[in-house]
Amino acid sequence: MAKNIDKLVRECIARLTPYSTARDEYQGELGVFLDANESPYENGYNRYPDPHQKALKAQIAAIKGVAAESIFIGNGSDEAIDVLLRVFCEPRVDNVIAIAPSYGMYKVAAAINDVEMREVQLGEEFTLPVGELLAATDEHTKMMFLCSPNNPTGNSFPREQIMRLVEEFDGIVVVDEAYIDFAEAESLKSEIAANPNLVVLQTMSKAWAMAGLRIGLALASQRVVELMSQVKYPYNINVATMSIVEELLRQPIDANVEEIKQQRAVVEQALQQSAAVKKIYPSDANFLLAEVDDADAMYDYLIGKGIIVRNRNRVKGCEGCLRLTIGTPAENEALLKSISEYEKSIVR
Numbered sequence: 643m644a645k646n647i648d649k650l651v652r653e654c655i656a657r658l659t660p661y662s663t664a665r666d667e668y669q670g671e672l673g674v675f676l677d678a679n680e681s682p683y684e685n686g687y688n689r690y691p692d693p694h695q696k697a698l699k700a701q702i703a704a705i706k707g708v709a710a711e712s713i714f715i716g717n718g719s720d721e722a723i724d725v726l727l728r729v730f731c732e733p734r735v736d737n738v739i740a741i742a743p744s745y746g747m748y749k750v751a752a753a754i755n756d757v758e759m760r761e762v763q764l765g766e767e768f769t770l771p772v773g774e775l776l777a778a779t780d781e782h783t784k785m786m787f788l789c790s791p792n793n794p795t796g797n798s799f800p801r802e803q804i805m806r807l808v809e810e811f812d813g814i815v816v817v818d819e820a821y822i823d824f825a826e827a828e829s830l831k832s833e834i835a836a837n838p839n840l841v842v843l844q845t846m847s848k849a850w851a852m853a854g855l856r857i858g859l860a861l862a863s864q865r866v867v868e869l870m871s872q873v874k875y876p877y878n879i880n881v882a883t884m885s886i887v888e889e890l891l892r893q894p895i896d897a898n899v900e901e902i903k904q905q906r907a908v909v910e911q912a913l914q915q916s917a918a919v920k921k922i923y924p925s926d927a928n929f930l931l932a933e934v935d936d937a938d939a940m941y942d943y944l945i946g947k948g949i950i951v952r953n954r955n956r957v958k959g960c961e962g963c964l965r966l967t968i969g970t971p972a973e974n975e976a977l978l979k980s981i982s983e984y985e986k987s988i989v990r
């Protein structure tokens with residue numbers, strides 16, 4: 643059953659008359675533009691960017707195989723997360739749900755918007771607690787944040803389980819696929835046409851190697867994209883970023899993604915031999931979550947060797963764990979060498 647998105651929208655957004663830019667009111671390409679109070683002196687950046695990002699959306703639509711009308715482009719996925727909260731959640735009235743442990747921004751963005759966050763811990767071996775997630779909802783629950791492959795656990799959740807939540811939950815299900823390019827599982831983007839309450843987040847920050855440019859995507863039903871576009875800053879993606887991204891998107895990433903996946907297996911195998919490593923969780927992402935003998939000690943040791951990893955020891959559910967990003971073969975070799983030296987240093 644298709645869900646009615648409009649009944650989930652915050653009242654102030656439903657009533658909103660969105661900002662109309664000069665470019666919205668006149669859309670020709672050629673002419674003498676005296677409508678936006680821009681400087682007339684050309685330097686490549688004197689004109690406002692396209693608030694609808696038409697050229698970039700057409701390019702992304704072709705790459706992702708989704709309609710341009712189903713694409714929202716944000717200043718990183720972080721903007722998409724914030725805009726979703728602002729479209730759907732009435733501060734102090736509505737609530738949202740997220741899995742835990744997961745990406746920290748969901749909770750921070752909810753807190754900034756004064757929206758209650760209900761966290762539901764993953765099950766044994768980081769499985770998706772479908773029943774508990776549904777049980778945590780009430781009539782004010784507007785959104786559910788899932789992340790698959792999940793950060794920091796690295797695993798993907800079965801498609802049928804996520805789709806069960808999309809079907810049974812009446813609010814918006816956000817599935818963050820920041821790491822999907824490293825996974826064997828298929829993206830849920832093919833489900834957005836039939837499921838208006840499904841929002842798939844992707845990003846240019848990981849496999850596409852553009853973290854510094856800040857481009858995140860929300861792939862969703864046309865109505866959700868329309869609402870998000872009304873709430874974002876009109877010129878959220880600047881001219882310089884758009885032209886660089888358009889150029890970099892023409893360069894294939896397949897070989898690098900393949901190398902990362904192959905290196906992930908190399909690092910995993912080597913770590914499994916280490917006496918200092920208790921467990922490596924299966925990963926569909928460009929990182930490994932490793933449970934080690936003493937996470938703080940190994941973290942400090944690696945820092946001493948100039949290698950920075952993410953210490954997840956104080957994250958509930960990840961006690962004793964370090965999150966290791968897969969780097970170049972040389973970087974991974976340096977990591978493994980240091981861990982093996984650390985291992986020797988602790989042998990008693």
Ligand SMILES: *Cc1c(COP(=O)(O)O)cnc(C)c1O
Pocket residue numbers: 717718719720721745789793818820844845846847848853856857858
């Ligand atoms: C890295 C990451 C992102 C990317 O965020 P951007 O703002 O697009 O850089 C999104 N979600 C998760 C879970 C991540 O780990």
